[in-house]
Amino acid sequence: MKKKILSLCILPFLLPLTSCAKEVTGTCYYQDVSTTFAYGNLYLKTDVTAYNDKIQDLKIDATYSPSVWARVSASDATKLGEENVFTVNNVKQLDGSDAATTTFAKYIQIGSTVYEGHARTEDEEANYSSTGEVTVYSQIGFVGKDDQKADLTRYFSTLPTDTYHLYPRIEEYYTAVTSGNIKILTASKTDKSSTATYAASDVKPAFPNNSPLLSGAGDKFAYFETGVASLKEFFSGKAINFNYLTPLFSDNREGTASENHALFKTIDGTWHYNTYQTEIDWNDASKVADVDNHWEDLKLSATAFSLNDVRAFFTSINNAFASVEYASVR
Numbered sequence: 001m002k003k004k005i006l007s008l009c010i011l012p013f014l015l016p017l018t019s020c021a022k023e024v025t026g027t028c029y030y031q032d033v034s035t036t037f038a039y040g041n042l043y044l045k046t047d048v049t050a051y052n053d054k055i056q057d058l059k060i061d062a063t064y065s066p067s068v069w070a071r072v073s074a075s076d077a078t079k080l081g082e083e084n085v086f087t088v089n090n091v092k093q094l095d096g097s098d099a100a101t102t103t104f105a106k107y108i109q110i111g112s113t114v115y116e117g118h119a120r121t122e123d124e125e126a127n128y129s130s131t132g133e134v135t136v137y138s139q140i141g142f143v144g145k146d147d148q149k150a151d152l153t154r155y156f157s158t159l160p161t162d163t164y165h166l167y168p169r170i171e172e173y174y175t176a177v178t179s180g181n182i183k184i185l186t187a188s189k190t191d192k193s194s195t196a197t198y199a200a201s202d203v204k205p206a207f208p209n210n211s212p213l214l215s216g217a218g219d220k221f222a223y224f225e226t227g228v229a230s231l232k233e234f235f236s237g238k239a240i241n242f243n244y245l246t247p248l249f250s251d252n253r254e255g256t257a258s259e260n261h262a263l264f265k266t267i268d269g270t271w272h273y274n275t276y277q278t279e280i281d282w283n284d285a286s287k288v289a290d291v292d293n294h295w296e297d298l299k300l301s302a303t304a305f306s307l308n309d310v311r312a313f314f315t316s317i318n319n320a321f322a323s324v325e326y327a328s329v330r
Contacts, residue, residue: 041128046058046317046319050325062214066115117138
């Protein structure tokens, strides 16, 4: 499995807090390039309710990429016609069975925008796509060099100018998918040189347990709900002041400690978090020796959740919290 590395910004954690006299809720949408979820990228909606500068409540849910809901059955592929579908080899099946050649709708609509799909090659936007993200969907009619709209995964990872880190593009996608504002289309031309027209088919997007949300998938993805409950317990009553510098996301420490100390690591099969090491002088041997006494158990299974999952959770929680706690980003 190829390891994917996300490029993260330094977020404004050192801005002065504005104390909240009442409960306020911030929401962040985020793309989780998971390396343990076998079916593609996940799109998180994270709600953080704060009171007096501390987290009072936390809710996280997720929806799927088109690599899940644009799959079509053999009978539906026949309905659509071979010109309106494409296949991808070695795709993990949603029922848990062995990987197999899988058919996808070639044309889909998200909101009011039409996209055309093809099988993802190994080097296409590797930093933005998980191992299970086997498709690429590009906006129809878009012409441009190296622009995000050539691949939805990159488009979602890029913030519009002068926008705080709440990812409104992902919000639009999440809202469209969870409200049913997505379609499987067919394309037709009057002749080879004419512009195609697109029409909604009677083939419906398919979801595990007929729900667009992981929380509605039943036992299949119950581990996700268990993980969210663990995070809610961990963050309850806490104020966030995390130092999110990219090197701190490693799950091991290599080279000089001052350059490669870890923010997260696995201990006995679960993820642990350590804020102490972001605050110490790494030239002080006594402080360095005390680092391993400060690991906090997140109670997140390291088998179920990858490092990418953990930092997606933490980053979206921080961004949502900051959006209501830091006056400069409100």
